[in-house]
Amino acid sequence: xxxxxxxxxxxxxxxxxxxxxxxxxxxxxxxxxxxxxxxxxxxxxxxxxxxxxxxxxxxxxxxxxxxxxxxxxx
Numbered sequence: 038x039x040x041x042x043x044x045x046x047x048x049x050x051x052x053x054x055x056x057x058x059x060x061x062x063x064x065x066x067x068x069x070x071x072x073x074x075x076x077x078x079x080x081x082x083x084x085x086x087x088x089x090x091x092x093x094x095x096x097x098x099x100x101x102x103x104x105x106x107x108x109x110x111x
Contacts, residue, residue, distance in 0.1 A: 039076060040094050048098040 046058045082088040092100065 038094060044094065048094055052099060052102050
């Protein structure tokens with residue numbers, strides 16, 4: 038799964054319309070992530086292990102917000 042901060046925030050806004058967002062990229066971390074491939078071929082894992090991703094961006098975001106909410110609302 039690959040997404041930008043803008044795409045993640047769009048998903049968050051679907052769940053929390055009042056959310057606000059600011060983002061300042063860290064130059065060191067940005068350089069590291071720029072060296073990563075744009076996508077990974079998982080066809081061997083799918084074929085040999087029967088692996089399939091459990092989440093897409095929408096389901097990951099909902100799960101992440103649910104877990105954060107549990108911790109914040111203790």
